[in-house]
Amino acid sequence: MLRRLLLLPALRPFLLIILLLVLWDLAIRIFKIPAYLIPRPEQVVQQLFAEWPRLLTESWKTTQATLGGFALTILIGIPLAMVIAYSKLVESYVYPLLVFSQSIPKVAIAPLFVVWFGFGIFPKIISAFLLGFFPVVVSTVMGFKSVEPDMIDLARSMGASRLQTFFKFSLPQALPAIFSGLKVSITLAVVGAVVGEFVGSNSGIGYVLQVANGNFDLPLMFAALVVLSTIGVLLFVAIDLIERLMIPWHASQRQVF
Amino acid sequence: MPNQHLIEARGVTKVYQTKDGAVESLKPLDFSIREGEFISVVGPSGCGKSTLLKMVAGLLPVTAGTLELAGKPISGPQRDVGIVFQSSVLLAWRTVLDNILLQAEIRRMPKAEALAKARQLMSMAGLAGFEGKYPWQLSGGMQQRASICRALLHNPSVLLMDEPFGALDAMTRETMNLELQRIWSESKKTVLLITHSIPEAIFLSDRVMVMSERPGSIAAIYDIDLLRPRTLDMMGSPAFAVFAKKVRAHFYSQGTLDH
Numbered sequence: 001m002l003r004r005l006l007l008l009p010a011l012r013p014f015l016l017i018i019l020l021l022v023l024w025d026l027a028i029r030i031f032k033i034p035a036y037l038i039p040r041p042e043q044v045v046q047q048l049f050a051e052w053p054r055l056l057t058e059s060w061k062t063t064q065a066t067l068g069g070f071a072l073t074i075l076i077g078i079p080l081a082m083v084i085a086y087s088k089l090v091e092s093y094v095y096p097l098l099v100f101s102q103s104i105p106k107v108a109i110a111p112l113f114v115v116w117f118g119f120g121i122f123p124k125i126i127s128a129f130l131l132g133f134f135p136v137v138v139s140t141v142m143g144f145k146s147v148e149p150d151m152i153d154l155a156r157s158m159g160a161s162r163l164q165t166f167f168k169f170s171l172p173q174a175l176p177a178i179f180s181g182l183k184v185s186i187t188l189a190v191v192g193a194v195v196g197e198f199v200g201s202n203s204g205i206g207y208v209l210q211v212a213n214g215n216f217d218l219p220l221m222f223a224a225l226v227v228l229s230t231i232g233v234l235l236f237v238a239i240d241l242i243e244r245l246m247i248p249w250h251a252s253q254r255q256v257f
Numbered sequence: 258m259p260n261q262h263l264i265e266a267r268g269v270t271k272v273y274q275t276k277d278g279a280v281e282s283l284k285p286l287d288f289s290i291r292e293g294e295f296i297s298v299v300g301p302s303g304c305g306k307s308t309l310l311k312m313v314a315g316l317l318p319v320t321a322g323t324l325e326l327a328g329k330p331i332s333g334p335q336r337d338v339g340i341v342f343q344s345s346v347l348l349a350w351r352t353v354l355d356n357i358l359l360q361a362e363i364r365r366m367p368k369a370e371a372l373a374k375a376r377q378l379m380s381m382a383g384l385a386g387f388e389g390k391y392p393w394q395l396s397g398g399m400q401q402r403a404s405i406c407r408a409l410l411h412n413p414s415v416l417l418m419d420e421p422f423g424a425l426d427a428m429t430r431e432t433m434n435l436e437l438q439r440i441w442s443e444s445k446k447t448v449l450l451i452t453h454s455i456p457e458a459i460f461l462s463d464r465v466m467v468m469s470e471r472p473g474s475i476a477a478i479y480d481i482d483l484l485r486p487r488t489l490d491m492m493g494s495p496a497f498a499v500f501a502k503k504v505r506a507h508f509y510s511q512g513t514l515d516h
Contacts, residue, residue: 150342153316157340158363168359172350249350249391 039218047219048226055208055227062205063231065121065193066186069128070235073185077133078178081140095141102134107195114200124196124204131192132185136178143177144170176250179243186239190232205231263414263447264290264313268322271308282308284474285322288466290449292414295441297450297458299504300468300476306451309473310419313449314340326415336364339408341418345400347392353403354379354388360410371410378406381440398429402436409444416441418450422457431489434460438486456492459483459500467507476507 006015021041027033028040035043048055084091106127113123147170155165197206205228212221271283283305290296298306311317312324315334324331326338339360347356354375361371379385382402392400401421408416422430434457441448441461452458458465462481469476481500483491491497 148344148346150344150346151348153311153314154340154342154346155363156316157314157334157338158360159334159336160363164363168363169348172348247350249393251393 036216036218039222043219044222044226047217048223051220051223055205055223058203058205058208058224059227059231061121061203062124062190062193062197062228063235065124065196065204066128066189066231066235068121068125069130069132069189069192070186072125072129073133073136073189074182076129077136077185078140081137082144084137085141085144091141098134098137106130106192107198110195110199113196119200119202123200124193124206127196128189128192131195132189135184135188136181139177139181139184140174143174143181146177147173172247175247176252179239179247183236183239183243186235187232190228190235194228261292262289263292263294263327264449265325265328266322267324269309269312269319269324270321271305271312271317272320281472284472286473286475288475288478290447292447293445294464295448295450295462296464296466297452297462298466298468299452299455299458300473301470301508302453303471304468305471305473306468307419310340310417310449310451313415314338314417335413335415336411337413338415338417339411339413341401341404341408341416341421343420343423345392345397345404347400347403347407349392352389352391353384353395356392356403357407357410360407364411366411374410374412375406378409379403381443382406382436396429397425398433401425401433405437405440409440409446414447416446416448418448420451420453423453430454430457435489437461442486455501455504456497459497459504460487460489460492465500465504467504469507477503479503 005011024038025041028038080094084095110123110127113126117123117126151169151173152165155169160168193204194206194209197204198210201207205224208224209221209228212218212224266286266288268285268287269283270281270285273280273282286309298309300306308317312319313326313331315331315338318332326335347353348359351359357375357378358371360366361368361375376385376388379388382405384399384402384406387395387399387403392403395403405416405421422433425433438461448461450458450461459481465479465481467476467479468474479500483494483496483500
């Protein structure tokens with residue numbers, strides 16, 4: 001019974017985490033690593049509980065910035081990708097520039113956003129958007145381009161209008177690729193939001209990290225990282241869930257049936 | 258009026274514009290297809306068979322000449338045509354029934370009528386009971402049968418088939434040939450079938466049109482006067498073999514195999 005419980009697929013990552021925590025604790029004890037280099041797991045957990053109200057408030061701010069950037073990614077990235085996929089002309093102008101822009105380190109230009117947009121949530125949203133939108137564009141372009149020519153011929157033979165062809169044939173066909181881009185994007189958007197909070201902010205998990213770092217409060221820093229990762233995981237799971245609901249027919253989801 | 262010419266091609270050519278200049282895909286073609294006739298086109302790869310089918314479907318414009326369906330020039334996708342492609346092109350997010358009904362949805366046919374017709378076609382094609390299944394839950398042969406049902410839903414007078422059984426294994430293919438013969442004899446459609454398989458063409462057709470290599474032209478048209486309904490056993494008959502030899506001779510005439 002217990003054995004069956006321990007082998008539940010949903011529990012497996014947690015088992016691995018516990019194992020890693022034990023190894024972490026053992027390593028500190030065996031190699032006598034001082035607390036100013038790496039805190040002990042129990043210190044991190046203590047700090048997690050002690051600072052819980054603050055961490056919760058700050059993580060909500062980070063989540064807002066992340067979701068704001070992610071919304072922009074969807075609103076701008078997907079339509080942009082569609083135009084790129086359908087127009088060779090636009091593709092030849094825009095795509096190389098997009099790739100070029102991706103090589104610019106966002107951390108380097110994040111301070112500029114503070115100069116331009118101030119200390120509010122907006123620069124964090126922009127930062128989350130810039131980090132997250134490229135994978136969505138790339139995979140959406142691929143999704144729309146991989147619609148079979150026969151399928152378009154089929155639509156045309158039925159006399160389908162452009163809108164019908166798009167909504168009944170192309171878009172559903174592209175959805176799996178779009179979702180794979182969105183899943184990469186949401187985790188990057190979290191990083192983007194934190195980058196934004198690093199450079200100009202007095203709130204958010206990024207700010208907590210900065211402060212903890214400045215005070216050599218390693219347990220708090222690790223606690224903040226735990227919270228941050230949890231945000232990333234929860235958002236990823238949410239997208240995954242929406243994907244399951246929207247494309248239950250796709251090969252990657254078929255075990256659901 | 259039976260035996261009236263439903264499809265009429267006069268001097269139909271196709272020239273593709275490519276980066277390296279114009280490429281002639283089809284030399285001027287003249288042929289006509291009678292109403293209710295089953296006609297197959299065989300030819301080597303790249304001879305323009307599929308181009309010809311797409312032009313009849315109104316999916317590709319003709320470069321020159323006239324191509325008429327029921328006396329009217331074909332100038333775009335036709336209402337009176339159903340197409341079966343090489344792959345079944347079923348939409349993975351729709352059930353088999355919904356895939357077939359897609360034809361009705363796009364063409365805005367009355368719902369109840371379309372549903373009744375879809376169910377009737379499905380039972381004719383041996384798909385009854387699979388309405389709620391998804392395409393990937395079906396075998397290749399069944400998928401292609403579903404796509405034939407979809408092509409027939411709006412009751413077109415012409416059924417265009419572009420190597421519909423090319424992806425199926427040999428056994429399934431023979432079964433599908435029998436099925437198609439039955440469906441054709443029950444529905445009395447005019448069928449234009451593009452195929453690579455000489456036996457398939459002879460087995461199914463009233464006439465077999467043989468095309469030469471690119472640029473495609475009509476090398477010969479044979480009347481297949483074998484009795485109907487045809488059985489798979491007839492494929493081994495002397496009469497069948499004579500037709501097969503005649504058609505095959507076209508493809509080896511330029512090579513070392515001289516018949």
